[in-house]
Amino acid sequence: CLSKPSDFNEDTIRNYYSEPNYDFYFTNELDKLRNEKRYREFVDIERIAGQFPEAVWHSSEGERKVTVWCSNDYLGMGQNPAVIEAMVSTARRNGVGAGGTRNISGNSHPIVALEREIASLHNKEAALVFSSGYVSNQAAISTIARLIRNCLIISDAGNHNSIIEGIRQSGCDKVIFRHNDLDHLELILRGAKDRAKIVVFESVYSMDGDVAPIADICRLARRYGAMTYLDEIHAVGMYGARGAGIAEAEGVEDLIDILEGTLAKAFGVVGGYIAASSSIVDVVRSCAPSFIFTSALPPASAAAATASIRHLKISEQERAAQKRQVAKVKSMLTKANLPVVDNGTHIVPVLVREAQACKSAADRLLDKHGIYIQPINYPTVPKGLERLRITPSPLHSDAQILTLVDALEEVWTTLGLKRTAWQAAAE
Numbered sequence: 001c002l003s004k005p006s007d008f009n010e011d012t013i014r015n016y017y018s019e020p021n022y023d024f025y026f027t028n029e030l031d032k033l034r035n036e037k038r039y040r041e042f043v044d045i046e047r048i049a050g051q052f053p054e055a056v057w058h059s060s061e062g063e064r065k066v067t068v069w070c071s072n073d074y075l076g077m078g079q080n081p082a083v084i085e086a087m088v089s090t091a092r093r094n095g096v097g098a099g100g101t102r103n104i105s106g107n108s109h110p111i112v113a114l115e116r117e118i119a120s121l122h123n124k125e126a127a128l129v130f131s132s133g134y135v136s137n138q139a140a141i142s143t144i145a146r147l148i149r150n151c152l153i154i155s156d157a158g159n160h161n162s163i164i165e166g167i168r169q170s171g172c173d174k175v176i177f178r179h180n181d182l183d184h185l186e187l188i189l190r191g192a193k194d195r196a197k198i199v200v201f202e203s204v205y206s207m208d209g210d211v212a213p214i215a216d217i218c219r220l221a222r223r224y225g226a227m228t229y230l231d232e233i234h235a236v237g238m239y240g241a242r243g244a245g246i247a248e249a250e251g252v253e254d255l256i257d258i259l260e261g262t263l264a265k266a267f268g269v270v271g272g273y274i275a276a277s278s279s280i281v282d283v284v285r286s287c288a289p290s291f292i293f294t295s296a297l298p299p300a301s302a303a304a305a306t307a308s309i310r311h312l313k314i315s316e317q318e319r320a321a322q323k324r325q326v327a328k329v330k331s332m333l334t335k336a337n338l339p340v341v342d343n344g345t346h347i348v349p350v351l352v353r354e355a356q357a358c359k360s361a362a363d364r365l366l367d368k369h370g371i372y373i374q375p376i377n378y379p380t381v382p383k384g385l386e387r388l389r390i391t392p393s394p395l396h397s398d399a400q401i402l403t404l405v406d407a408l409e410e411v412w413t414t415l416g417l418k419r420t421a422w423q424a425a426a427e
């Protein structure tokens with residue numbers, strides 16, 4: 001849980017019970033989450049390969065067919081036949097587990113091949129794969145910054161929790177610059193002229209779907225002698241001629257010192273990575289505890305990720321079809337006067353702006369319309385900016401888009417939800 005334990009009087013508890021009632025600590029916290037309408041419920045969804053975005057919902061009343069509109073398997077690659085075949089055939093050949101950490105018998109040829117593929121995708125000397133994108137940020141940032149003497153980490157205010165954890169674990173000084181604000185960034189860089197520094201930021205921000213001015217940030221960082229660390233988790237596979245991300249699309253890969261990505265979203269599998277110079281990759285490999293002391297990715301997952309990267313490197317089809325469906329969804333939602341956030345990416349946030357209403361909207365979409373969209377509440381987004389985050393894929397049909405828009409319209413009207421535009425909400 002991200003919040004501190006609630007303040008209740010421990011003496012009262014100890015006096016009341018003859019022995020400490022440890023469970024009280026946990027139930028108390030859960031009650032607090034429920035009261036604040038932040039208690040998380042997971043929907044029991046089963047994706048059926050070959051049928052996405054349709055899936056089976058195992059509800060209390062039995063199985064129901066639903067349409068998924070919130071998957072981060074953005075391009076449906078988790079069901080791509082070549083990717084599935086790579087995973088299945090590698091599992092048959094190599095077995096299902098890695099057999100240990102990379103140091104102790106867990107290294108495998110499919111992981112080595114995957115790292116070569118990633119390095120080549122991003123035009124970097126080397127790459128290193130981790131068990132998730134979360135771990136890659138936390139491990140790489142904490143290790144790299146810790147090794148640089150007197151390093152200042154300059155971090156965008158919108159950065160993901162995995163980045164924040166990496167910064168915290170580095171023990172380095174940090175300064176936060178206002179989200180995507182070049183003037184503020186420059187002010188901080190100018191004030192830290194005489195020391196080592198890393199600017200850490202993302203390309204596509206996952207909740208608003210806005211994009212960082214990567215080229216400008218990199219040029220500023222260069223001017224003031226800072227290293228750059230870019231999280232492209234929501235962009236790899238999706239943007240650029242070979243699916244290498246926004247840095248590729250803008251032709252600024254060379255200005256990024258460390259590029260971080262995931263294999264779990266557009267590539268449809270699991271795992272995270274960094275791509276950088278040989279010495280950076282080698283030092284993270286050699287010194288990051290959360291790389292060293294954990295079991296490696298299974299060879300079959302690595303082989304599936306390689307197949308997915310190779311496919312998206314040469315196939316424009318998924319990206320093009322997705323762009324078309326995203327444009328249709330955005331334009332139809334706007335016409336229906338629903339409060340969709342305007343951005344230039346594949347992420348379609350529709351603001352509800354209140355936690356309970358957001359949950360009620362998601363429940364009604366699922367129950368009445370067979371549409372699955374997970375509500376996004378605090379702390380994933382700030383209070384007052386709760387939302388439904390819609391992610392159209394190339395596999396959503398025009399008929400499914402029509403059903404989605406009609407269903408949202410019905411839910412907004414029935415629940416009397418606000419239709420306030422983004423600008424007003426952002427203030």
Ligand code: PMP
Nearest residue numbers: 132133134160162206233262264
């Ligand atoms: N960085 C960002 C910006 C993210 O949004 C996420 C997860 N949504 C991660 C890192 C972690 O990636 P993964 O799911 O591969 O652990």
